[in-house]
Amino acid sequence: MRYSKRYLLRRVWLLLLIIWTAATFNFILPRLTPRNPLREKLLQEASRSGYIPIGFDEMVAAYETKFGLDLPIWQQYINYMGDMAHLDLGFSIASYPKTVWHVILEGLPWTIGLLAATTIIAFLLGTLLGALMAWEKAGSFVRYVMPSFLIFGAIPAYVIALSLVYFLAFRLKILPTGGGFGISTIPTLSVPFVLEILKHSILPATALVLARTGGWALGMRGMMVTVEGEDYMTFAEAKGIKDWRLFFRYGVRNALLPQVTGLALALSFVVSGAVLVELVMGYPGLGTKLAQAVTQLDYFVIQGIVFVIILTLAIAMLVIDLLYPLLDPRISYEGG
Secondary structure, eight states: OOBOHHHHHHHHHHHHHHHHHHHHHHHHGGGGSOOOHHHHHHHHHHHHHTSOOTTHHHHHHHHHHHHTTTSOHHHHHHHHHHHHHTTOOOBOSTTTTSBHHHHHHHHHHHHIIIIIHHHHHHHHHHHHHHHHHHOTTSOTHHHHHHHHHHHHHTSOHHHHHHHHIIIIIIISOOSOSSSSSOTTOOOOSSHHHHHHHHHHHHHHHHHHHHHHHHHHHHHHHHHHHHHHTSHHHHHHHHTTOOHHHIIIIIIIHHHOHHHHHHHHHHHHTGGGOOHHHHHHHTOOSHHHHHHHHHHHTOHHHHHHHHHHHHHHHHHHHHHHHHHHHHHOTTOOBTTO
16 A cells, blocks of 8 residues: 555545535525525416415515525525535425435436546547657658647537537438437337437537547647656667557556546546536536526525535545556655
8 A cells, every 4th residue: 555544634634625615615606696596486486377476475485494595694504514414405496396416316317428428538539649649650640630639629619519510410410409319209228219319419429529639639748748758768669669568558658647637637527517518409417407507596406516516526536646656656655
């Protein structure tokens, strides 16, 4: 084991401090608005019938009591932190009586399936292309492929998504315009339904891969250029080690650490979703749920989704920090 107990304890305390600080801001920020989410939701429901019922203010007060919004702000904060400690995210204001976990779990599988896959594909593709860009013995094809990815990397993913929808969905009509599956489709655990989900995910997935591959490639190219100047690379080449082994074992492996850190951060943000891409494509992911919650001022859904994002980010950084010695034997936390 390459970790000292003191270092592990310090990292755990830092993890808890990060979660507490972020959760505190998560509680405060939605409450800075003067809007009353319960009153607005009840007014929206009342407008459907064309009149405001008698005792409307009493109804609002009753719901505020039910959701704990009538309590002093300090007491709301204590209740909030206690609930977060037990992972009790409460009920959704806009979708009551659904719980916040129910809302999150509705969008989470879609987001994880789309974002995790596209993040890993873009990482692998970009890392390999970036390493080849810096490798003098790479084929000339890299010079023709990379500029395309760099151009796409400078374009926001939602703009690429809009372009793909226009050309491939509206003009050529070879792919669906959006959504997770067809409007008339009944979700079932079957091969045709899975194939339909995959078909609907092609456009958003392609947009995300095109937008992110260039960034990974540039980062890896910079690290690979630095590694190629190291003495061990020169020594290994002088020993006559095969090119492919020299490239992967000595070059890519030693240039990979910053990329892995970036991958951990990117994967930890998977649960937040690609909000604009999901909105453009009508994709039923967690990013869409978060955008809807912000629009409806649904305190508890906003807090729940952001808290899950905070938790995954903090845990991912802790895990990747502890994995560093396994990726690079030169790193040790024994004396930390």
